[in-house]
Amino acid sequence: MSNLIVHGGTPLRGRVIPSANKNAVLPILCATLLTRAPLRLIGVPDITDVRKILDIFRTLGSQVHMDHESGELSLHHEHTAFDAACHRLPEEMRSSIMLVPPLLARFCVARLEDNVKGCTLGVREIDPHVEVFRHFGAEVERTEGSLLVRRSGPLAPVQHWLDYASVTTTENFVLCAASAPGTSTLTNAASEPHVQEFCRFMQMLGVTIEGVGTSRLTVHGGAELGGGEFRFDEDFHEITTFLALGAITGGDVRVKNSAPENFPLIDRTFAKFGVRVEHEGGWSCARVDGPLKVQTPFTANVLTKVEAAPWPYFPVDLLPIFIALGVRSQGNAMFWNKVYDGALGWTGELTKFGAHVFSSDPHRIVTFGGGELSPAVVESPYIIRVAIALFMVAASIPGRSEIRNALPIRRAHPHFVENLRSLGAQVEWTSEC
Numbered sequence: 001m002s003n004l005i006v007h008g009g010t011p012l013r014g015r016v017i018p019s020a021n022k023n024a025v026l027p028i029l030c031a032t033l034l035t036r037a038p039l040r041l042i043g044v045p046d047i048t049d050v051r052k053i054l055d056i057f058r059t060l061g062s063q064v065h066m067d068h069e070s071g072e073l074s075l076h077h078e079h080t081a082f083d084a085a086c087h088r089l090p091e092e093m094r095s096s097i098m099l100v101p102p103l104l105a106r107f108c109v110a111r112l113e114d115n116v117k118g119c120t121l122g123v124r125e126i127d128p129h130v131e132v133f134r135h136f137g138a139e140v141e142r143t144e145g146s147l148l149v150r151r152s153g154p155l156a157p158v159q160h161w162l163d164y165a166s167v168t169t170t171e172n173f174v175l176c177a178a179s180a181p182g183t184s185t186l187t188n189a190a191s192e193p194h195v196q197e198f199c200r201f202m203q204m205l206g207v208t209i210e211g212v213g214t215s216r217l218t219v220h221g222g223a224e225l226g227g228g229e230f231r232f233d234e235d236f237h238e239i240t241t242f243l244a245l246g247a248i249t250g251g252d253v254r255v256k257n258s259a260p261e262n263f264p265l266i267d268r269t270f271a272k273f274g275v276r277v278e279h280e281g282g283w284s285c286a287r288v289d290g291p292l293k294v295q296t297p298f299t300a301n302v303l304t305k306v307e308a309a310p311w312p313y314f315p316v317d318l319l320p321i322f323i324a325l326g327v328r329s330q331g332n333a334m335f336w337n338k339v340y341d342g343a344l345g346w347t348g349e350l351t352k353f354g355a356h357v358f359s360s361d362p363h364r365i366v367t368f369g370g371g372e373l374s375p376a377v378v379e380s381p382y383i384i385r386v387a388i389a390l391f392m393v394a395a396s397i398p399g400r401s402e403i404r405n406a407l408p409i410r411r412a413h414p415h416f417v418e419n420l421r422s423l424g425a426q427v428e429w430t431s432e433c
Helices: 022-034 048-059 094-107 127-135 167-179 193-205 236-248 264-271 316-328 345-353 384-395 407-411 416-422
Strands: 003-008 013-016 039-042 063-067 072-076 109-113 139-143 146-150 159-161 182-187 208-210 216-221 228-231 252-256 275-280 283-288 304-308 331-337 356-361 364-369 377-379 399-404 426-430
Touching (some): 003 384, 013 416, 022 094, 022 167, 022 193, 048 063, 048 094, 048 407, 094 109, 094 127, 094 146, 094 167, 127 139, 167 182, 167 193, 167 216, 193 228, 236 252, 236 264, 236 275, 236 283, 236 316, 264 275, 264 316, 304 316, 316 345, 316 384, 345 356, 345 377, 345 384, 384 399, 384 407, 416 426
Parallel strands (some): 039 228, 304 331
Antiparallel strands (some): 003 426, 109 146, 252 283, 275 283, 331 364
16 A cells, blocks of 8 residues: 555645654664663654564563554563674664664664665765764674674763764764763754754653753763653644645644744745744644745845755755645745755656756756646655655645655654545555556
8 A cells, every 4th residue: 555546626624633753753762772661652653663663672572562542652671682693673764773872782782784774865874873883982893784883891971073963873972972971072963853852851761961952962971771751742744744735725724733932944934935824722723815925035036945954944854845835836936955965856756747846956946836737646756755745736736646655654654644534635545556
């Protein structure tokens, strides 16, 4: 069931309670291996990567009790055991690399596949992670088909400066530093909301972290870690997605949002397309007066731009969502991906709807909106928000469209289709003919 069929043209209306952020949940699940105390996590989404990590825990002998209906997870890693000779971490899930520090801390060794990968966003090296492991005193060697990471003594605290503000490398640094007795400092740390949520979980375990939400983190490691209960926030990506779906279909969608403080720049980016976002009483909604329209900048001889880069820039994962808005808006806009190589190659699929999109270079495209679009059958690459962006355009066009290979959506958004149906969308999963 990998394709999405949608009969578009229906304004979406109603309320949605979004799930937790995959990019917060996965590193937190990895971090749970650091403690032998029992843990209870609330709001764990039923997505494929979560199931894979829980399967790993079960294989290692951990106690795992997951209620997928309620999203409540109980974990106890008291009797967990890892054997590098037979246990490996799956390559199809990039978050596997964040299991290395807790395995190093508990068992002095970790083995993972040589080419861990996630969405097809271009070249995503693991060198920054290897550099972090080595700085803390681990040995990293390449064996046939895998990487072996070992430590012969305790991890040593370090001062480190990242080449760029990588989310997973920042989280791997914090995981290593938590097990290294002494004070470690990371400069050019990532500061996205999901990184902050991860740090709050580490603090709950008993790790002292200073500078959360900034580009400089100080971690005091070596303390014995405890357990407790942790509740996940709503995913700001999913909140934005459903707001955009309401706007692009001319509807009225209200989305639960406990952290509107993360949204000022996202709200201003919506405004560039004539969308007004309101936050009130723990809920957010997007309103449009008339058709979507690209707003002319004060400097009128330049294009309206959406520039995506590491937080606190506009989030790069949300760029496809706003490209969809640009395609449906009257006027022209430039979109600039400053993070990933080759992540905009999918925009040719938009031309199948009749959209006019010009690729300036591997990092920038220009949308020329306002033209008449028609339903189409399109192919999604293995990128979560691209599959959603193609769906958004299809949902805004009367008639039957098909988004093939839309399965990546299930990696981040549980009950996505069910939520859409509750808003009035005519959509269903289907298999290849």
